[in-house]
Amino acid sequence: MIAFDTWQAIVTLLAKAGNTVDAGRLDDWLDCFAEHATYHVLSRENYERKLPLTLFQCDNKNMMRDRVLSLREANVVNIHRDQHVTGLPEITDRGDGSFDVTSAYAVYQTDQGGFSRLFSAGVYYDNVSVADGRAAFNARRAVVDTFAIQNMLSTPI
Numbered sequence: 001m002i003a004f005d006t007w008q009a010i011v012t013l014l015a016k017a018g019n020t021v022d023a024g025r026l027d028d029w030l031d032c033f034a035e036h037a038t039y040h041v042l043s044r045e046n047y048e049r050k051l052p053l054t055l056f057q058c059d060n061k062n063m064m065r066d067r068v069l070s071l072r073e074a075n076v077v078n079i080h081r082d083q084h085v086t087g088l089p090e091i092t093d094r095g096d097g098s099f100d101v102t103s104a105y106a107v108y109q110t111d112q113g114g115f116s117r118l119f120s121a122g123v124y125y126d127n128v129s130v131a132d133g134r135a136a137f138n139a140r141r142a143v144v145d146t147f148a149i150q151n152m153l154s155t156p157i
Contacts, residue, residue: 002091002099006130010091010101013128013135018084018105021156026068029156034129034136035061041157044122047143055144056157071155080109082119082155094127098138101126105142107157120146120157 013032020028033039041056058064087104094100102125109119122144128135142157 002093005133006099006135007091009130009133009135010089010099010128013137014086014089014101014103014124014126017137017140018086022082022084026071026156030061030064030068032137033061033064033140034138037061037064037137038139039064039137039156040140041142041144044143044145047141067156080111083108083110083116086124097131098127098129101128105157118146120144122146122157 017029017032020026020032038060039056039058040054042054045051046053058067085106085108089101089103092100102123104121104123106121107119108116110116120142122142125141125143126137127139129138144157
């Protein structure tokens with residue numbers, strides 16, 4: 001059984017990851033990741049077949065920082081607002097100070113005209129470390145069921 005304070009730190013991390021993107025606070029989103037962390041978005045089909053092709057891939061936090069800078073400076077298309085909905089996590093203690101965390105998600109986007117639609121749905125497969133009451137992603141994989149993305153994949157899922 002996982003200690004309540006560990007569970008709480010992990011659930012807080014999951015909420016912060018979605019809420020910071022939704023609020024446009026991408027520097028705070030970066031704070032959700034350990035310095036050595038990875039972030040990948042891949043289709044369910046490629047995940048199940050163990051194929052390496054991703055829709056989006058950052059192999060370290062510096063790549064994530066570059067992506068945030070690009071979103072601020074260069075990508076001024078597809079102006080929208082995101083809303084993440086994340087299910088309760090299943091948490092497994094790996095026994096090495098990290099935890100495997102699985103949770104379903106849905107991301108809705110609302111355009112400038114106020115029209116909302118489902119943008120992406122799938123599952124997060126995360127590896128999380130908890131130290132001093134604070135959780136951080138070591139690895140985040142968003143496995144998307146809706147990989148036929150209608151608009152540019154710009155903001156993090």
